[in-house]
Amino acid sequence: MPFSLRALLGSLALGLSMNAVAATDWPPAGKAVQIVVPAPAGGGTGDSIARMIAEGLSKELGGNFVIDNHGGANGNIGAGIAAAAKPDGSKLLFSWAGTLAVSPALYTKLQFDPQKSFDMIGLVAEVPNILVVSPTLPVDSVKSFAEYVKKHPGQVNFGSTGNGSSMHLAGELFMAQTGTNMLHIPYSAPGQATTNLITGEIQAMFQLIPGIVGQVKAGQVKALAVTSAKRAATLPDVPTTAEQGYPELLSSTWFALLAPKGTAPEIIERANQALNKVLAQPEIKEKLANLGATTLGGTPAQADALLNSELKKWSKIVKDAGISVQ
Template identity: 45%
Template sequence: MTFPHDSRFLARRTVLACLAATAAATLPLGALAQKSYPAKPITIVVPFAPGGTTDILARVVGQALSNELGQPVLVDNRAGAGGNIGAALVAKAPADGYTLLMGTVGTHAINQALYKKLSFDPIKDFAPLSRVANVPNLLVANPQRPYKTVKELIAYAKEHPGQVDFGSSGSGSSIHLSGELFKTMAGVDMVHVPYKGSAPAVTDLLGNQIGIMFDNMPSAIQHVRSGKLRPIAVTTAKRSPELPDVPTIAEAGVPGYEATSWFGLFTVAGTPQPVVDRLSSALQKVLGEDAVKAKIEEQGGEPVSETPAHFTEFIRTENIKWSKVVKESGATAG
């Protein structure tokens, strides 16, 4: 049986359906991206080996972001060339917000001055999201070595030029440059031994294959607490609350010395702004959580949360600062 109003009802449904389809078709692509993002797992590329500070921070933040965004956040370690291999990989990834980089002061402020040629532009190829943490570097030694203080290390290095070897997570890393800056300011001759990440360098330090490291505190502090490594000094201007009895290098014998590492998340340049906004908002939220801050602080780091604009400006100032350090120290990529 057909009722008179059926045709009018069907007509109205057709009109409404057309209007809805038109509205969806005219919705900005950015709004659609924001509404659907994230629809699959996100990957954080760590440009250093597992076990180092960059890796530790990526896993802490990645787990928190996974809980906040409702999608798995995976960590992919791509070590080599002072972080350049992993950074280049992300720079060439699709600009869709599904590939992030846990960048460092090395990848985004040091390497462009240290390497003659990079396959990526640390400014133009990335969309900064936020710093995650500032981290002191910790000057540590194998306990079998004869020096316990900064003054003793300097004296030994001057008596045995070229016989003190210091490891790093790679040429151009903040760990490397901390050592080069120390060499210049203390007037000593030490040999740099680069590794593909902090963890393998620490392994050799524990085995007494190398003598010292200016390691990021999160990857060294557990060995200091266990007595397997000897803390000599921190590289920052102030002592670390996690190791209050360990002096700064400046107060222990090299006035004016200061070096701080930082770590932050980036996505690919050209990522739709609504996706960048979603990532930035989620990141600021998780970095404000007490549990996340506590995990970073336990590793000797200082949690940081900022807007993409503030992070971008910070990177520009860091480029100027570290380019000067590289030039004055005479450091080169190995």
């Protein structure tokens, strides 16, 4: 064998060996693994869940996983920073449906591609939207609400936290599924939207459960349906859209852990196994349930499948509704 070829093969073998060692030794001793969260510290449910997962991974793997917050642009800034990181396991991304599955349809210029820039480690949890209406509205189900909206086209206002938000897109999905027409009212302050719903200035919201569970339990708003296949543990008496004959009316904010594209498969597998062990812990399940979230977990392939499905689904909704944030 020519010397140059032997040298090349030797260097390749050495490289593979080093990669294997690096993967086996991950997370590295004495060095923190940063988990980028594309939201400000204390910035809601996503940040809370990310910190829970970081603590769990630290205990499970014996490493040091720390949160690195980068808020702004609906999560796009943080995701872009994670996408540019070296694929060596030193930096991961904890992100969610809005940034990963909706932003590509809303923004023409992104510093990342959810499928080309990252390798999925696994799904973490999901928080479904919930259809809530003003207590004065004479409806008690998804069907009766749809019938009411049809009788009052363009006269029913639904509030959200902004153009392209989960609440907005859930409302657009509802209209597409039921053939109805409502007026979207975007708010910059979620609290004001909730107040206006209680007083009847707007008639409906597709809130995320953590943001409205207190008002539902207090009877200040009427909860018609959770937009998911399973009921929420925090509101077990509220039926799902699927139960009420709308199996395609599903909308939730799901959360996932990802790594920069090209990260060693051994690291992905080790991180996935640890993540699933963390999510299987009863105390973690309870903490997530208290946040209005349902534990997910599973394989990287299952996470990939969900992302692919969600990208297609929300791209169509955004295009058909003509939604733009620029």
